[in-house]
Amino acid sequence: MLPRFWRKIKYRYDIVGSVCETCNTKYYPPRNFCPICRRRSSIKEEMFEGKGKVLSYTVVHDTPEEYKLEKPYIIALIELDNGPVITSQVVCSENEIRTGMRVKKAFRKYFEDGEDGIIYYGTKFVPDED
Amino acid sequence: MERVAIIGVGQSEFGELWDSGFREIVLKAGIDAIEDAGLEGKEIEAIYIGNMSGGRYLAQEHIAALIADYSGLAELGVPATRVEAADASGGLALRQAYLSVASGVHDIVIAAGAEKVTDVGSEMTTDIMASSADREWEGFVGATIPALYALMARKHFEMYGTTPEDLARVSVKNHKNGALNPKAQFKREITVEDVLNSPKVAEPLRLLDCAPLSDGAAAVILANEKIAREYTDNLVFIKSCTQASDYLALHSRRDITTMEAVRKAASLAYKMAEVSSQNIDVVEIHDSFTIAEIMAYEDLGFVEKGKGAELIREGITELDGSLPVNPSGGLKACGHAIGATGIRQAVEITSQLRGEAGKRQVDCETGLSLNIGGTGATAVVTIYGVV
Numbered sequence: 001m002l003p004r005f006w007r008k009i010k011y012r013y014d015i016v017g018s019v020c021e022t023c024n025t026k027y028y029p030p031r032n033f034c035p036i037c038r039r040r041s042s043i044k045e046e047m048f049e050g051k052g053k054v055l056s057y058t059v060v061h062d063t064p065e066e067y068k069l070e071k072p073y074i075i076a077l078i079e080l081d082n083g084p085v086i087t088s089q090v091v092c093s094e095n096e097i098r099t100g101m102r103v104k105k106a107f108r109k110y111f112e113d114g115e116d117g118i119i120y121y122g123t124k125f126v127p128d129e130d
Numbered sequence: 131m132e133r134v135a136i137i138g139v140g141q142s143e144f145g146e147l148w149d150s151g152f153r154e155i156v157l158k159a160g161i162d163a164i165e166d167a168g169l170e171g172k173e174i175e176a177i178y179i180g181n182m183s184g185g186r187y188l189a190q191e192h193i194a195a196l197i198a199d200y201s202g203l204a205e206l207g208v209p210a211t212r213v214e215a216a217d218a219s220g221g222l223a224l225r226q227a228y229l230s231v232a233s234g235v236h237d238i239v240i241a242a243g244a245e246k247v248t249d250v251g252s253e254m255t256t257d258i259m260a261s262s263a264d265r266e267w268e269g270f271v272g273a274t275i276p277a278l279y280a281l282m283a284r285k286h287f288e289m290y291g292t293t294p295e296d297l298a299r300v301s302v303k304n305h306k307n308g309a310l311n312p313k314a315q316f317k318r319e320i321t322v323e324d325v326l327n328s329p330k331v332a333e334p335l336r337l338l339d340c341a342p343l344s345d346g347a348a349a350v351i352l353a354n355e356k357i358a359r360e361y362t363d364n365l366v367f368i369k370s371c372t373q374a375s376d377y378l379a380l381h382s383r384r385d386i387t388t389m390e391a392v393r394k395a396a397s398l399a400y401k402m403a404e405v406s407s408q409n410i411d412v413v414e415i416h417d418s419f420t421i422a423e424i425m426a427y428e429d430l431g432f433v434e435k436g437k438g439a440e441l442i443r444e445g446i447t448e449l450d451g452s453l454p455v456n457p458s459g460g461l462k463a464c465g466h467a468i469g470a471t472g473i474r475q476a477v478e479i480t481s482q483l484r485g486e487a488g489k490r491q492v493d494c495e496t497g498l499s500l501n502i503g504g505t506g507a508t509a510v511v512t513i514y515g516v517v
Binding site: 027029058063064065067070075076077085086088089120124 | 253256257260266267268269270271272273274276277280281282284285288329330331332333334335379380381382386
């Protein structure tokens with residue numbers, strides 16, 4: 001799994017996706033090909049600002065092995081401002097999370113491969129309301 | 131195109147089959163189907179097998195060859211093909227078998243589905259199932275399959291007023307039906323309170339909103355109409371069998387309360403079978419999670435978008451309602467043997483249309499089954515009829 005993770009670090013550590021310059025649709029994760037424009041696709045990389053709002057969320061109690069210590073954690077679909085929808089974790093309390101909530105990106109640890117394994121980092125979201 | 135009939139059905143028990151291996155359960159289903167059809171076995175020209183993850187559950191690939199071998203059909207050189215679309219693998223096997231007969235290439239074929247999940251632990255199972263969604267961009271961040279269905283459920287609640295009680299009613303209905311099915315994993319009734327008090331899995335989904343992952347196998351024998359009439363007068367035809375795709379990840383879809391693949395496959399299936407959603411008498415729906423059954427009511431066109439919960443509130447989809455859904459008990463009560471589920475649904479609808487469904491028999495001439503892969507990236511819709 002390590003090379004597979006390593007290849008995508010650039011896209012995970014920041015929110016780097018792509019935009020089709022033909023139809024202006026934005027994609028995250030990045031695509032090499034626009035499903036709408038097909039052969040007329042003109043794909044460029046784009047870094048998204050990393051602010052948006054929660055479209056839907058769930059508090060996960062039954063977790064995969066690597067997330068046992070995080071239990072429970074929050075998974076959300078986040079609609080980025082002027083951008084695509086992203087699946088990510090939101091770091092806040094279960095009482096705080098709600099749909100429509102404003103959030104912003106944060107660089108966080110996801111999990112590690114056992115005690116001696118590598119640590120997987122990526123982008124999570126935190127509340128952005130005041 | 132040749133008309134295609136189902137002339138034999140069989141299935142193993144579904145559940146935690148500690149004493150049986152993969153080969154035994156597949157053989158049980160296959161032999162039952164062959165006996166039910168009144169075949170000797172060597173008439174079978176091709177095998178199609180739906181299996182999601184022999185590689186990870188059993189560390190065994192080349193599943194189709196294994197089945198050809200242990201069914202004695204490798205002795206005759208019968209071609210065997212495994213197809214995979216996560217938990218729609220069975221539906222896909224049915225469709226490939228159907229196409230091979232409809233096209234005139236084969237006269238008699240077997241479509242089977244099988245999964246043996248209990249040889250690995252539950253955490254491994256969760257991990258394997260996560261591979262039916264987008265591993266790199268959903269699974270990586272901890273979005274399990276229940277979590278992804280939970281995202282759909284919450285959105286459905288907020289947009290259409292569906293409630294946890296509505297979801298619970300789906301589970302209660304399916305358990306009630308399962309209690310009448312001798313092959314079901316759970317043959318006991320539960321209450322709405324049981325569901326609402328069961329442990330949280332991924333809010334708002336609770337344990338009793340989720341179908342169990344089970345061991346099991348099922349098989350059906352398909353033949354063209356001419357051959358079929360030589361074996362039985364109680365024919366069940368496959369009137370259409372369609373498949374559609376959607377974006378693999380939820381975040382790429384325009385509306386997560388709609389499964390576009392289900393809508394597209396259903397629309398084509400009705401057209402090819404020359405029936406409408408209003409002509410359907412009995413349905414098997416892929417209720418891997420309770421919310422999936424409610425969304426499917428809408429996406430199959432039984433009710434308009436957002437009103438799915440009304441069908442369960444008003445009892446319309448109960449066994450004695452006007453549109454019985456999951457008379458078998460569905461995935462929730464029968465058990466969800468992943469690659470076997472799509473074929474098990476075909477076994478149930480065939481039994482219903484033949485009038486052989488025992489205590490759970492409903493009055494029907496036209497049936498439909500919906501098999502879904504992952505969170506809806508693959509959908510297979512099959513329409514069955516007695517004429």
